Amino acid sequence: MRRRWQRWAIPAAVLPVLALLAYGFWTNPREIPSPLLGRAAAPFALTTFDRVPLTLEDLRGKIVLLNFWASWCIPACYDEAPALERTWQAYKDKGVMVVGVNVQDTEEPARTFLARFGHSFPNAPDPKGHIAVDYGVYGVPETFFIDRRGRVRFKHVGALTDEAARQRLDSLLEEPS
Amino acid sequence: MIPELGYAATVVGFVLALYGAMAAVIGVRTGRADWLRTGERAAVGIWILITACIALMLYAFLTFDFSVRYVAMNTNRGTPFYYRITALWGALEGSIVLWAWMLSIYTLIVVVRYRRRQPELYPWVLSVMLGILAFFLLVMSVPAPPFERLSPIPPDGRGLNPLLEDSGMITHPVALYLGFTGFSVPFAFAMAALLVGRTGDEWITITRRWTIVAWYFLSLGLLIGGWWSYHVLGWGGYWAWDPVENAAFMPWLTGTAFLHSVMIQERRRMLKLWNLTLIILTFGLTLFGTFLTRSGIIGSVHSFTQGSIGVFFLAFLALILLGAFSLLAWRTDHLRAQGELDSAVSRESVFLLNNLFLIAATFTVFFGTVFPLLSEAARGVKVSVGAPFFNLVNIPIFLALLFLMGVGPLIAWRRASAENLKRNFLKPVLAGIVAAAVLRLFGVGNVLVLTAMALVVFVAGTITLDYGRAVRARRRSGDEWGAATWGLLLRQNRRYGGFVVHLGILVIALGVAGSQAWSLQTETTLEKGQSVELAGYRVRFDGLSASEESNHFKVTGAFTMTTGRSSFAELRPARKFYPQEQTPIAAVDYRLGWVEDVYLVLGDFARDGSRATVKLQVNRLVSWLWIGGLVLTLGAALAILPDHRKPA
Amino acid sequence: MIPVLVAVLAVSAALTGIAGAASPVDERVVHDVAAQLRCVVCQNLSVADSPSETANQMRQIIRERLAAGESPEQVRAYFVEKYGQWILLSPPKEGFNLLVWVVPFAGLGAGLVLVAVVLRRWTRRPAAVPSTPVDAAMRERIRREMSGGPRP
Numbered sequence: 001m002r003r004r005w006q007r008w009a010i011p012a013a014v015l016p017v018l019a020l021l022a023y024g025f026w027t028n029p030r031e032i033p034s035p036l037l038g039r040a041a042a043p044f045a046l047t048t049f050d051r052v053p054l055t056l057e058d059l060r061g062k063i064v065l066l067n068f069w070a071s072w073c074i075p076a077c078y079d080e081a082p083a084l085e086r087t088w089q090a091y092k093d094k095g096v097m098v099v100g101v102n103v104q105d106t107e108e109p110a111r112t113f114l115a116r117f118g119h120s121f122p123n124a125p126d127p128k129g130h131i132a133v134d135y136g137v138y139g140v141p142e143t144f145f146i147d148r149r150g151r152v153r154f155k156h157v158g159a160l161t162d163e164a165a166r167q168r169l170d171s172l173l174e175e176p177s
Numbered sequence: 178m179i180p181e182l183g184y185a186a187t188v189v190g191f192v193l194a195l196y197g198a199m200a201a202v203i204g205v206r207t208g209r210a211d212w213l214r215t216g217e218r219a220a221v222g223i224w225i226l227i228t229a230c231i232a233l234m235l236y237a238f239l240t241f242d243f244s245v246r247y248v249a250m251n252t253n254r255g256t257p258f259y260y261r262i263t264a265l266w267g268a269l270e271g272s273i274v275l276w277a278w279m280l281s282i283y284t285l286i287v288v289v290r291y292r293r294r295q296p297e298l299y300p301w302v303l304s305v306m307l308g309i310l311a312f313f314l315l316v317m318s319v320p321a322p323p324f325e326r327l328s329p330i331p332p333d334g335r336g337l338n339p340l341l342e343d344s345g346m347i348t349h350p351v352a353l354y355l356g357f358t359g360f361s362v363p364f365a366f367a368m369a370a371l372l373v374g375r376t377g378d379e380w381i382t383i384t385r386r387w388t389i390v391a392w393y394f395l396s397l398g399l400l401i402g403g404w405w406s407y408h409v410l411g412w413g414g415y416w417a418w419d420p421v422e423n424a425a426f427m428p429w430l431t432g433t434a435f436l437h438s439v440m441i442q443e444r445r446r447m448l449k450l451w452n453l454t455l456i457i458l459t460f461g462l463t464l465f466g467t468f469l470t471r472s473g474i475i476g477s478v479h480s481f482t483q484g485s486i487g488v489f490f491l492a493f494l495a496l497i498l499l500g501a502f503s504l505l506a507w508r509t510d511h512l513r514a515q516g517e518l519d520s521a522v523s524r525e526s527v528f529l530l531n532n533l534f535l536i537a538a539t540f541t542v543f544f545g546t547v548f549p550l551l552s553e554a555a556r557g558v559k560v561s562v563g564a565p566f567f568n569l570v571n572i573p574i575f576l577a578l579l580f581l582m583g584v585g586p587l588i589a590w591r592r593a594s595a596e597n598l599k600r601n602f603l604k605p606v607l608a609g610i611v612a613a614a615v616l617r618l619f620g621v622g623n624v625l626v627l628t629a630m631a632l633v634v635f636v637a638g639t640i641t642l643d644y645g646r647a648v649r650a651r652r653r654s655g656d657e658w659g660a661a662t663w664g665l666l667l668r669q670n671r672r673y674g675g676f677v678v679h680l681g682i683l684v685i686a687l688g689v690a691g692s693q694a695w696s697l698q699t700e701t702t703l704e705k706g707q708s709v710e711l712a713g714y715r716v717r718f719d720g721l722s723a724s725e726e727s728n729h730f731k732v733t734g735a736f737t738m739t740t741g742r743s744s745f746a747e748l749r750p751a752r753k754f755y756p757q758e759q760t761p762i763a764a765v766d767y768r769l770g771w772v773e774d775v776y777l778v779l780g781d782f783a784r785d786g787s788r789a790t791v792k793l794q795v796n797r798l799v800s801w802l803w804i805g806g807l808v809l810t811l812g813a814a815l816a817i818l819p820d821h822r823k824p825a
Numbered sequence: 826m827i828p829v830l831v832a833v834l835a836v837s838a839a840l841t842g843i844a845g846a847a848s849p850v851d852e853r854v855v856h857d858v859a860a861q862l863r864c865v866v867c868q869n870l871s872v873a874d875s876p877s878e879t880a881n882q883m884r885q886i887i888r889e890r891l892a893a894g895e896s897p898e899q900v901r902a903y904f905v906e907k908y909g910q911w912i913l914l915s916p917p918k919e920g921f922n923l924l925v926w927v928v929p930f931a932g933l934g935a936g937l938v939l940v941a942v943v944l945r946r947w948t949r950r951p952a953a954v955p956s957t958p959v960d961a962a963m964r965e966r967i968r969r970e971m972s973g974g975p976r977p
Contacts, residue, residue, distance in 0.1 A: 007509045011498075011505075014495075018494070018498070021474065021547070021550070024474030024487075027550070033559070033909070036907065106784070128886070129886065133886055135907070136907035136908045136909075138866065139865070411876045412875055413874060414874055417869055417870055417874070420869070516943065516947040517947050518947040519948065520948060529944070533937065533939075533940050536936065537932060537933040537936060541929040541932075544925065551924075552916075559911045560910050560911060561863050561910075561914055561916070562915065563863060563869060563871065563915065564871060565860065565914050565915040566916070570926070698856065699852055760866070760877060778876050790881065
């Protein structure tokens with residue numbers, strides 16, 4: 001019998017393919033790591049819904065929680081909205097700034113959204129999506145944490161919770177300024 | 178009540194399938210026919226049970242029984258009647274039910290057709306079919322139960338995925354699944370032949386016919402899928418190299434390879450091992466496709482929800498591939514037939530090359546589809562492999578296949594003499610070269626397009642040449658023109674069915690090359706009354722209107738299209754807002770034409786109707802894709818008819 | 826005469842090049858760049874093809890960047906910087922990604938070699954096909970008998 005092992009080559013070749021597919025269970029195709037972590041946050045210049053100019057430059061030295069949202073993003077943006085306001089209330093005196101960026105939206109429903117949740121931190125529209133692309137935003141909601149030196153340190157995808165916000169803000173606050 | 182009944186039917190069906198699969202084997206091992214008969218009765222019972230499941234689901238859909246989770250997730254009170262029926266297979270769980278139902282029908286056909294004709298293979302075939310059915314019923318029982326209860330019962334359902342609200346939804350999945358499940362019959366025969374040790378010739382004839390049947394439905398499913406993509410998704414294309422499209426394309430490629438290499442086995446009794454490998458591969462790839470869509474391991478537009486179902490499918494895929502290939506390895510000695518050829522310049526070697534290129538295309542598509550996983554596993558970097566890659570890598574392969582398609586059917590078996598080559602190919606080659614030269618004179622500069630067009634003309638030339646000769650031969654033996662021309666198709670339906678399929682492929686190639694090379698598009702924001710111009714078409718924006726549909730809110734744009742010859746048409750693209758969807762769905766409007774389609778997509782707009790962004794496309798030769806698809810399926814249907822040349 | 830003509834052509838080409846940068850961007854270039862980028866909200870459509878709002882905005886950004894004088898490569902690099910390689914629909918031909926480009930062709934090449942070897946082996950032995958039709962099973966047996974034992 002000529003080379004007995006040879007015949008088992010095909011069944012054996014299937015194994016690595018199956019292993020690769022099985023590996024797929026441990027990955028999430030929707031979870032893409034941001035290349036921005038640890039790098040300088042892209043500067044932005046916004047005009048808030050209250051017609052106040054706001055730039056990242058103005059916030060230098062503060063920790064910034066940058067949240068991207070849209071009024072049509074149901075339910076995630078609605079779920080996280082109260083947590084955002086609570087976080088803002090808890091941290092606004094500790095050198096933390098919360099900024100909301102409204103993307104792919106129109107003004108009227110966006111204002112309704114803000115009024116509904118009584119957001120008191122600055123929110124601004126990004127009508128052409130420039131800032132969203134500068135931060136590599138895939139969908140809403142996404143939240144970025146920028147440290148005092150202006151670097152992106154964390155990215156949170158999906159609805160933000162009090163716990164998730166607290167954990168990251170606290171770790172950034174502990175760092176020497 | 179319905180959920181319980183349905184669940185009971187599923188579980189009983191699963192038990193019956195397991196029992197039937199074993200009974201058939203016991204029957205053949207002990208030689209007791211009564212065991213085999215109970216296996217058959219189990220097959221009938223399973224079909225009745227799954228049919229009952231479908232009837233129960235339909236009833237639940239039509240009566241808005243939101244106590245069934247699947248119904249609540251996929252309809253709401255606004256869903257139109259027609260889509261309440263198609264919603265049956267609009268999502269994961271229901272698609273499995275449809276799948277299992279088709280499988281049970283194929284099993285019944287196998288029982289009716291082969292219980293007497295193939296007494297030796299039949300019990301094993303039945304057992305394998307029931308085994309596959311058992312798996313799908315297991316999926317229906319455990320990881321993806323269609324009859325799962327929802328409590329508390331919601332007042333209204335969530336609603337169907339709006340993209341599925343299209344008339345194509347009744348034909349596309351049905352054809353596709355008939356194709357996918359159809360490949361289980363050749364697989365079952367291949368397994369039976371290996372188990373019995375009869376890898377002779379009779380099973381291969383049966384397998385070939387069944388492969389054409391499955392191939393026919395799969396082709397149809399792919400084509401309708403392309404049409405759905407073109408006129409529903411609103412991106413202006415018909416094929417996106419989405420992982421799921423790839424998953425349906427791969428078994429089509431390997432099935433095509435088998436349909437060609439099987440001819441060598443029939444004529445020369447070679448390549449037995451290879452043909453079995455192709456059948457196993459084809460069936461394995463249909464399962465892989467299902468796995469890919471249902472597991473969510475690779476992001477895709479078609480992705481259903483994630484869950485444990487992926488694990489079930491992977492385990493079954495492993496079982497099938499390892500089991501079947503081990504069986505093959507075990508029987509290798511039976512299958513080794515010493516190959517012998519008279520000459521490398523012969524139809525046999527062209528078929529070998531044809532198989533090589535089809536497998537290369539399959540491999541390319543497979544490798545590209547799983548490469549993101551490989552990249553992540555090997556170095557933790559997420560990459561994308563999409564249309565630009567697949568187009569670039571596959572174009573040379575498909576051009577080579579096109580060339581072989583011209584050579585294969587006319588080159589002589591065994592040994593092609595120089596005379597044979599000259600007689601069959603000189604004129605078509607010249608025609609191809611002339612065609613390319615003419616196109617070049619008309620300003621076509623793209624080498625790939627020129628090559629593709631030259632090849633299309635070359636292959637069309639070979640087909641015409643051969644068919645013309647055959648018709649003249651019939652004329653000499655006294656047939657009328659009509660009888661000679663059309664009668665030939667039926668008289669040698671297998672050969673000329675294949676020719677018609679090739680013709681269809683040519684027409685599709687024409688459409689693909691033309692649409693890739695010559696389509697135009699522009700995107701602009703228009704004020705009311707303003708126009709956009711493209712390729713001699715002028716489209717004027719006349720305003721917006723809003724309407725409340727049964728289950729969504731719709732904003733329709735009014736556009737007037739005029740051409741140079743002042744003929745005009747109204748175009749009404751829209752955006753549909755579904756409460757269950759975050760983003761609006763674009764509904765395109767288009768005018769199809771022989772040479773070019775005008776295709777208009779409504780983008781963002783001002784609420785007062787004063788301004789709208791539109792994407793205007795002039796897509797060239799796309800209609801030929803659908804025409805070619807029609808020709809191709811007609812040819813496949815012709816080839817399925819019983820062979821008239823010799824009594825089978 | 827000819828050198829003059831060449832010079833004129835070169836100058837006019839340069840002029841149109843400059844004029845092109847200031848005038849509205851060539852839509853075909855926008856489309857080419859957009860076709861290489863993956864629409865981030867859809868799963869497998871390019872930015873050029875997707876009818877979604879996000880893709881629309883991204884196309885506009887491509888247009889603006891090109892109008893500002895960036896080359897198509899620079900625009901692409903900008904998106905890669907923000908989203909990572911994931912955003913490119915075909916992986917850059919470097920490093921590990923070379924695999925996806927090379928392996929299909931290497932496989933095809935290996936297949937061609939294999940077919941060549943097989944054809945050589947099959948055509949080398951003299952064709953011993955009986956001229957009279959023999960029962961298939963019988964022929965099979967004969968062949969097995971004849972090629973029994975270790976083959977060369």
